[in-house]
Amino acid sequence: MDTQYVNMLLALDDIPLLHNVLAAFFSWILLAGFILFPGTFTSLQNLSATAGGQVPAELINAVTNIPLFVIAWVCCAVGASGMLWLWWRWRKNYLWALNKVFFPGLLNCLAGLLSTIVNIFGVQHGEIGTTSRSTLIVTTVSTGIFLILVGFYSLWLVRRVKARHDREVGKERTGKYGEGVVDLSKRKLRA
Numbered sequence: 001m002d003t004q005y006v007n008m009l010l011a012l013d014d015i016p017l018l019h020n021v022l023a024a025f026f027s028w029i030l031l032a033g034f035i036l037f038p039g040t041f042t043s044l045q046n047l048s049a050t051a052g053g054q055v056p057a058e059l060i061n062a063v064t065n066i067p068l069f070v071i072a073w074v075c076c077a078v079g080a081s082g083m084l085w086l087w088w089r090w091r092k093n094y095l096w097a098l099n100k101v102f103f104p105g106l107l108n109c110l111a112g113l114l115s116t117i118v119n120i121f122g123v124q125h126g127e128i129g130t131t132s133r134s135t136l137i138v139t140t141v142s143t144g145i146f147l148i149l150v151g152f153y154s155l156w157l158v159r160r161v162k163a164r165h166d167r168e169v170g171k172e173r174t175g176k177y178g179e180g181v182v183d184l185s186k187r188k189l190r191a
Contacts, residue, residue, distance in 0.1 A: 005165035008095045015096055023086050023100040027108050030079025034112020034142075036072035037135045038119030076138075094161065098153040106146035113139040 087101050116139050120132050128136070166172070171183040 026082030033075030
């Protein structure tokens with residue numbers, strides 16, 4: 001049973017608890033940033049740039065809560081950086097990266113996108129201003145990136161490793177109570 005798939009599963013036990021906790025934290029902090037953004041600039045939609053492309057001085061007054069705006073950016077930066085670092089650290093364990101970084105990141109980006117859309121249609125009455133547009137773009141792009149990564153890892157990398165494992169060991173089923181059963185009839189015989 002020495003396959004790459006089994007090795008990845010066994011390695012999950014050796015990944016430090018701290019890294020599992022950090023993966024959850026960074027994913028959550030990214031979500032916090034996405035959730036905080038829409039509440040910070042609801043009054044920016046009517047501002048326009050002055051001649052020469054300069055942002056007007058009332059921009060500072062238009063952000064309803066500047067400290068919250070900064071906190072939202074910091075949360076997004078910390079979350080994305082931390083998730084990127086953890087992915088890089090454990091990039092050879094496709095199962096861990098998929099289950100601890102990419103899939104939670106996708107779900108949290110979807111929640112941030114939903115929050116932005118609700119804010120646009122609820123608070124801003126469907127009017128998309130410059131900052132709500134930029135937040136919509138950032139959350140949509142982030143969701144798209146995570147969706148591509150989840151698809152690539154689950155439909156390509158993990159599927160290939162699992163298929164190779166099934167050919168060598170046999171097809172595994174869950175069993176009645178989750179105990180795991182191997183169907184040896186589909187096993188590739190070694191010479």
